[in-house]
Structure formats: C-alpha cells, structure tokens
Amino acid sequence: MRLPDQLIPQQHLFTRTVDTAPVRFVRPNDTDRPTWAAYEESRYLGTVHGRPDLDGAWHVQTLNECHLSLDDAVRALRRPATWVTEREHVRRWARHLLDDPHLIILDVQTTGLNTAWAVQIGATDRDGNALFDELVNPLTDITPDATALHGFAPHQLAAAPTFDTLLPGLAHLLADRTCLTYNADFDRAVLERELHRLPQHTRAAHPTLRPRTWADAIAPYAAWKGLWSARHQAYRYQPLGSTYDAVANCRRLLTTMQCMC
Template sequence: MPSPDRPLHLDHLFTRTIDTRAVQFVRPGDTDRPTWAAYEDTRYLGTVHAQLDAGQHWHVQSLRENHRHLDDAVRALRRPASWRADHERVRWWARSILTDPHLVVLDVQTTSLTDPWAVQIGLTDRHGNVLFDQRLNPLAGITPAAAALHGVTHQLAATAPPFAAVVPSLTPLLHGRRCLTYNAAFDRGVLERELHRYFRSAPQARAWLRRSAWVDAMRPYAAWRGLWSARRNSYRYQRLGSSYEAVTNCRLLLSTLEQIS
C-alpha cells in the first residue's frame, strides 16, 4: 500500500493499523480530492484531508486541527470525552507553575540512556535566566550515540569538573525550590545516581533530592496535545523538541508552558 506520506497515491479505500487497531479509510464517491472518512470497526471517527499547499499536513475537519502525520490525526479523533476537561486542567496547571517565584527548570544530558551519568546540567529560573550551566566529566564512558546528539565527547568531558565538584553550587539552587523537568523520572534518577556516588549512601542521596519539589511536565503536555494511544489506553508521549543542549531545553520547556497557559 502507498505510504500516507504520499497522499496523492493513496487508494480510494485502504486500511491502516494505528496503535494495534485497524482503521479503514474511505474516499467519498463524489470527490477525487485527498479526503477520507475514517472508521474503526463500524464507528465513524471523522474525516481527514491531506493539505499539500503549505507543507504537507493532515487536516482534521471536525476538530479544525492540522497534524503532520496521518496516525496523529487519527489519534486526535480517538480522544476520550474527558479531553476538554483534561486540556483545561493542564492550562490552569501551567499558569500556576509559571507564577511560582520559587520555580527552577532543570535538564540533564547524559552518557547514555542505560545506567547514565551526567555530562551537562542546565538550570534556569522561571524567566529563562541561566542559574547553572555546566559541562561535566562523568568519569565514565560516553556512548557514540549520546555524543552524536549532545556533542559532549570524551575529549570535551575530560577538561570539565566531575559532579562532586559542583554539588556545593547546585545545592542552594535546588533546595527549597519547585524543580520542573521533562521526564522527571529520568533526570531525577540521573541525579540520584550521581549523589549516591558522591555521598556513598543511598539514603543521603534520596534525602538531598527530597529537599526539592519535583514536577514533571511530560504527562501534562501529552494530555494537552491529546493524541490518544489505543494500545496504551492513555495520552501518547510527545517529544518536546529536538534540542540536546541543557539550557536550551529548559527554555524550550518554559516556552511550551507559556504556549499552554
């Protein structure tokens, strides 16, 4: 079957599996335009239209939304009835976050995704002003895949201080603050691993982290976008952006919350 990335070559009738669920697409008989009605089992989901004039995207007629990929257009049509309320709750949550004078935004770049050590930590205030921006020597190997993304090579890391050297600077910046991250489980986990090595004590590492209030924007952002995964029965994870520089990511997260609010 032709790819949905080439809508002019799609058949009048075709089936596409999206999140393990089959969706049937039917072009109305009275048009040759790139428009299809989408059905899941016998349920009509809505109509999607390929727009090619200003960069290809899929327009969801009933929602008045554009999506780059056909799969995401269908995920938008699958939203639960609770989405409007979820969307509004996220809006108020973002407003509350942005007005907190104690807010800081954190991002960590690492040696890898498995057993990671920190190679860069960025921290900004709620206005995007830099509070901390430091490349680190992880005292461990950096995978080629990770180095290709964030640009921190063994040579660059070798001239940077280890995490232990920056703990005294980080402590007053994080303690007593609300710390906003994207995928808090990962960033907080990296810091816990570093602190465990620093203190040589898991309880001390956890106690250090508990002196900050950790807030994860990943799930709220997924709910705000509202792309429903039929396979997971939840809102689908959304990439925040393509930056692999810590401070840039902090500012990107802030600008996303400003857009939401």
C-alpha cells in the same frame, strides 16, 4: 494495507492500521480531492483532508486541526470525551507552576540511558534566565549513542569540573525550589546516583539533593496534545524536539509550558 502518506491521495478506499487498530478510509463519490471519511469498525471517526500546500499536513475537519501525519490525525479523532476537561486541568497546572516565583527548570545531559552519569547540567528560572550551566566530567565512558545526541565525548570533558565540585552550588540552587523537568524520574535518578558515589564525608555535607517539589511535564504535555493511542489506551508520549543543550532544553520546556497555558 499500509500506505506511505504521499501515496494515499491516489487511493479512493484503503485501510490503515494505527496503533494496532484498523481504520477504514472512504473517499466520497462526489469529489476527487484528497478527502476521506474515517471509520473504526462501524463508528464514524471524522473527515480528514490531505493538505499538500501545508507540507503534506492533514487537516481534521471535525476538530479544525492540522497534523503532520495521517496517524496523528487519527489519534486526534480517537480522543476520549474527557479530553477537553483534562486539557483544562493541564492548563491550570501549567499556569500554577509558572506563577510560582520559586520555579526552576532543570535539564541533565548524560553518558547514556542506562545507569547514566551527568555530562551537562542546566537550569533556568521561569523567565528563561540561566541559573546554572555547567559541563561535568563524568569520570567514565560516554556511549556513542549519547555522544551522537549531545555531541560530548570524554576527551571534551576532561577539563570540566567533576560533580563533587559543582555539588555545593547545585544543592543551594535546588533547595526549597519547585523543580520542573521533562522526565523527572530520569533526571532525579542521575543526581541521586552522582551523590551516592561521592565519598562519605562529601555526602555528609550535602545529605540531600532534593528540591521542595519535583514536577514532570511529560504526562501533562501528552494530554495537552491529545493524541490517543488505541494500543496503550493512553495519550502518546510527545517529544519536545530537544536541542541536547541543557539550558536550551530548559527554555524549550518553558516555551512549551507557556503554550499549554
């Protein structure tokens, strides 16, 4: 039985499948409050309380945490025993990066998700100061889905500089830096794709567009949140809640890193 969260307070006994694994919820006989003990097979996971006074959040009693959905409350209860140690490793990783005076936070907005080209590149330092904030004429179409996310259409970028114009400044900025992104493989692939479509003489002048080190916050942030997927046997991906402005995204990631510390 799969119930919307708003209907659950009416139920005394129900089963909810979370990430392909069923969880049984039992309300104690001595209360009519929105409180349930959660069981996975015969294993007691913990007790959760519906909190309509907190915008419908779910309080996990055994963890003293609140989550916006019952599924996330269950995922928190499913954390492996190693989570505390892993979270401490993440804290140290984040602290180490933020202590690096050469840290740069990078975000690239693109024409789409597949074989994408840059439409905006932003970068900040570890204090959130903008170091690079440029629109890019991608010289190609932008998918409607991408436009819906970041708001850029081809006609809006017709007067923007092309990537080859921005390349010298960007290459100088990234040189010998630690570059932090949210999904480094994607951003790195976009920059390399842009570089490889340039004329040979331009590529020869800037043979690499690589920082000293790439750092990706996706997996560490997922581990820090600690919402365990029974289906994938891994921590669930956590969106940052992007504003789809490159510099604003950099600052959002910086704030997240500071929280992780």
